[in-house]
Amino acid sequence: MKARGDHTTGIVLLVNGREAHVREGASVAAAILEAGAACRISVEGEPRAPLCGMGICMECRATVDGAAHVRTCQLTARDGMTVVTG
Amino acid sequence: MAAAAVAAEAGARVVMADDNPAPGGQIWRGYSADAAGPHGHAFAALIRRVQTARVEIRSGTRVVEQPGAGVIRLEDENGYNDLKYERIIAATGARERFLPFPGWTLPGVMGAGGLQAMVKAGLPIEGKRVVLSGTGPLLLAVAANLAKHGAKIAGVFEQAPLRRLISFGVSLKAFPAKLLEGARYRAAMGAPFRTSAWVTKAHGDGWLRAVKVSDGGRLREIACDYLGCGFHLVPNLELPRLLGCRIDDGFTAVDGAQQSSVPGVYCAGELTGIGGLDKALVEGEIAGLAAAGRPAAHLYKRRDRMLRFAWQLEDAFALRPELRALAEPETIVCRCEDVRFRALEGLRNGREAKLHTRCAMGPCQGRVCGPATKFLFGWGSESVRPPLTPARTGTLAAEFEKSEA
Numbered sequence: 001m002k003a004r005g006d007h008t009t010g011i012v013l014l015v016n017g018r019e020a021h022v023r024e025g026a027s028v029a030a031a032i033l034e035a036g037a038a039c040r041i042s043v044e045g046e047p048r049a050p051l052c053g054m055g056i057c058m059e060c061r062a063t064v065d066g067a068a069h070v071r072t073c074q075l076t077a078r079d080g081m082t083v084v085t086g
Numbered sequence: 087m088a089a090a091a092v093a094a095e096a097g098a099r100v101v102m103a104d105d106n107p108a109p110g111g112q113i114w115r116g117y118s119a120d121a122a123g124p125h126g127h128a129f130a131a132l133i134r135r136v137q138t139a140r141v142e143i144r145s146g147t148r149v150v151e152q153p154g155a156g157v158i159r160l161e162d163e164n165g166y167n168d169l170k171y172e173r174i175i176a177a178t179g180a181r182e183r184f185l186p187f188p189g190w191t192l193p194g195v196m197g198a199g200g201l202q203a204m205v206k207a208g209l210p211i212e213g214k215r216v217v218l219s220g221t222g223p224l225l226l227a228v229a230a231n232l233a234k235h236g237a238k239i240a241g242v243f244e245q246a247p248l249r250r251l252i253s254f255g256v257s258l259k260a261f262p263a264k265l266l267e268g269a270r271y272r273a274a275m276g277a278p279f280r281t282s283a284w285v286t287k288a289h290g291d292g293w294l295r296a297v298k299v300s301d302g303g304r305l306r307e308i309a310c311d312y313l314g315c316g317f318h319l320v321p322n323l324e325l326p327r328l329l330g331c332r333i334d335d336g337f338t339a340v341d342g343a344q345q346s347s348v349p350g351v352y353c354a355g356e357l358t359g360i361g362g363l364d365k366a367l368v369e370g371e372i373a374g375l376a377a378a379g380r381p382a383a384h385l386y387k388r389r390d391r392m393l394r395f396a397w398q399l400e401d402a403f404a405l406r407p408e409l410r411a412l413a414e415p416e417t418i419v420c421r422c423e424d425v426r427f428r429a430l431e432g433l434r435n436g437r438e439a440k441l442h443t444r445c446a447m448g449p450c451q452g453r454v455c456g457p458a459t460k461f462l463f464g465w466g467s468e469s470v471r472p473p474l475t476p477a478r479t480g481t482l483a484a485e486f487e488k489s490e491a
Contacts, residue, residue: 022208023208025116025207025208026207026208026209027107027204027207027208029204029207029209030204030207030208030209031208033193033204033209034209034210038193038292042191042421042424043422043423043424044424046191046424047193047292048191048193048421049193049194049196050196050200050204051184051195051196051197051200051421051454052181052182052196052197052199052200052203052454053196053197053199053200053201053202053203053204053207054106054112054115054181054199054200054203055105055106056181056322056450056453056454057200057421057450057453057454058422058448058449058450058476059421061449069449069476073203073204073207074105074106074107074146075107075146076107076108077208
């Protein structure tokens with residue numbers, strides 16, 4: 001994923017199959033917004049994105065490396081993570 | 087952290103279970119041990135004390151339930167773990183109070199502290215247009231911080247009337263540092279600060295595009311990329327409630343040594359009154375000393391001053407009744423279950439709302455809509471049921487196996 005010889009300290013993850021770049025220490029939720037995606041689709045079909053930013057509201061839930069309903073605002077992004085929203 | 091440090095320095099074996107990915111809570115979110123600035127130095131000094139005193143830090147760890155007396159079940163990325171304790175200090179902090187208004191579920195609408203937390207966690211904000219609205223000292227602090235990171239602050243709208251803020255300012259003469267902090271934020275954000283003003287609507291199609299603001303009785307529209315909207319803070323009472331602590335007027339009741347109504351259970355920080363960092367530090371220190379069996383009375387005077395500050399905050403930023411009219415019949419109140427205002431009108435209490443509409447029965451368990459329905463309809467929430475947070479089936483099944491055995 002990261003180009004060989006790339007010496008930047010950024011993190012690259014896949015959000016809905018597309019690369020998203022965030023800085024070291026960023027949350028997965030930040031990567032999702034950076035990718036222009038919403039995190040989840042509500043019961044009635046609305047797109048939702050983080051509200052509280054601190055693990056309370058559950059609006060930032062997404063599937064990370066196959067695990068469903070992960071609170072992405074409380075999870076630090078790691079290189080090569082695969083995130084699926086909706 | 088303060089409680090953990092002093093208790094461990096006094097010889098106690100201390101485990102610090104923290105939901106956040108790294109120590110520091112909300113104010114110190116994203117700080118590292120080499121952080122700069124006055125806040126940074128305080129954090130760095132404290133985290134060094136915590137580490138030197140060999141506190142076992144378990145980040146990314148949630149309390150799920152209490153399977154027996156003196157035991158809590160913790161869950162992290164790897165699974166669950168039951169932890170026995172003799173004393174427990176709850177320092178679960180606060181969350182923002184959110185009030186529903188049309189469009190508040192749009193992506194791009196966040197809490198004021200929520201937006202700040204997201205920026206600390208790597209959300210790029212440079213060049214983005216940001217409106218802040220709601221109530222409380224957090225609005226100015228966030229505006230100043232986001233401006234420092236290159237955001238264009240399009241306006242800060244505080245619902246409290248100016249005269250109340252002025253008398254609050256006067257009452258702060260006993261806290262010159264707080265006044266100075268406020269003035270510094272006000273100067274740093276470079277944007278209009280309006281009182282008796284609030285956001286009435288958020289517009290957008292899939293993402294926030296603009297907000298409508300009621301300002302001096304007039305409505306105007308402001309284009310923006312983000313709205314940070316929070317109505318002061320409410321304590322995270324789920325853990326003290328699980329442990330059986332008495333709650334008075336929305337906060338845990340504690341004695342002089344921060345001990346709750348349950349012997350051996352201590353509460354510190356926002357749980358006993360919304361007062362911010364300094365109050366949390368001194369209460370943590372008292373709780374840590376007391377839990378380790380050491381005297382802490384020399385700190386009471388400082389703590390009591392901080393408590394007075396907390397009550398002054400509550401008064402200054404009390405919510406005006408007009409905010410109850412923000413929600414329209416079709417406005418979603420419970421975001422987890424998409425329960426609209428019209429479905430809740432006329433119901434008598436939160437229990438009835440749960441039975442008829444599933445309001446507060448989603449994954450956040452009323453953490454967001456609970457304070458809102460309390461303000462809108464006067465409903466209270468007295469109890470919690472485990473699991474406190476959504477947990478893996480493995481964590482829940484462990485209990486099942488044990489009760490069968």
